Amino acid sequence: MFKMMVADVDSPSYIVATAAVKLGFFAAEGVEVEFIPVYGAKDGIEQLKAGKIHFFGGPAFAATRAFPQWRGAKLLCALAQNSYWFMGIRKDIPIARGDVLALKGVRIACSFAFPKTALQHMLSEAGLALGDVEIVESLKNGSEWHSLDGIRAIEENYADAFWGNGMRLALAEKAGLARMHIDTRRGDGPSGTKHYNFAALTVSDRLIERSPEVAAAAVRAIKATQKALQRDPSLVRHFADEMFPKAQAELMPELIDRDKSFYQAEIGVEALSGLNRFALANGLLDRALEPEEVIATQFMDTWL
Structure with a gap:
């Protein structure tokens, strides 16, 4: 039995990995996988290194936290x-969408696990100095679901804005508390922001070496899941109603429909170049890596 974990269970980007298990696409490839429904951003990549899980769906740069220079892991x-992060801002703050410099003096809440790195980098590239913006860690949450973090930050006057996944923003918009300020995936932010990162499936070199057929099957399962969700985003309701609180379950098909054109398995030259630049700038690497050092290139044909 193999095990899968994702960084944030209700992310509309990571949901592809979840759906590949829950909708039976791994099983169709002859691979039995258990989905572990926890907040994987906390220690998922460390569990991958320890061999406690076998697949980790999360930020493409996540491996660098436990596998220095990507040694021992591959995408x-x-x-x-x-990049798939959004910034929501309190509705009554009168600044134009996408204006990063206008965030000077604003308090922004975010998770410090992975997203803070990208937020700080974006603010710096836009020309804001350290201290121009107050970044505060999302309020503590005893649940595995962090979708209400943005709502709580604004309702409790803990922050004026928040940085997180699409579900976090959608719920705050629906509650009438926030509006979208930045959508990195669609080009908001400084030049190159959309290529800081992407959602990826990471495995250990150990799995690739011991079970290459399982790694290849995983890529086929992800590809099949992407195609299925593109055709019918409502498929997610087959497991979302049991897995998520009602508000999240109802919104997920809509968010998948919005993002489905981005559900592609390939890792292109531009994506890897952007990832290298981001990782170097943030001390996650000490040199730019070649594709075969980051990607399990032997499975690239399976992306097509």
Whole structure:
């Protein structure tokens, strides 16, 4: 039995990995996988290194936290293209969408697990100095579901804006508390922001070496899941109603429909170049890596 974990269970980007298990696409490839429904951003990549899980769906740069210079891990494929973080801002703050410099003096809440790195980098590239913006860690949450973090930050006057996945923003918009300020996937932010990162499936070199047929099957399962969700986003309701709180379950098909054109498995030259630049700039690497050092290139044909 193999095990899968994702960084944030209700992310519309990571949901591809979840759906590949829950909708039976791994099983169709003859691979039995258990989905572990926890907040994987906390220690999922460390569990991958320890061999406690076998697949990790999360930020493409996640491996660098436990596998220095990517030694010992590889990206099998993309779950979705481009950076996928959003910034929601309190509705009564009168600044134009996408204006990063206008965030000076604003308090922004975010998870410190992975997203903070991208947020700080984006603010710096836009020309804001350290201290121009107050970044505060999302309020503590005893649940595995962090979708209400944005709502809580604004309702409790803990922050004026928040940085997180699409579900976090959608719920705050629906509650009438926030509006979209930045959508990195669609080009908001400084030049190159959309290529800081992408959602990817990471595995250990150990799995690739011991079970290459399982790694290849995983890519096929992800690809099949992407195609299925593109055709019919409502398929997610087959497991979302049992897995998520009602509000999240109802919104997920809509968010998948919005993002489905980005559900592509390939990792292109531009994506890897952007990832290298981002990782170098943030001390996650000490040199730019070649494709075969980051990607399980032997499975690239399976992306097509």
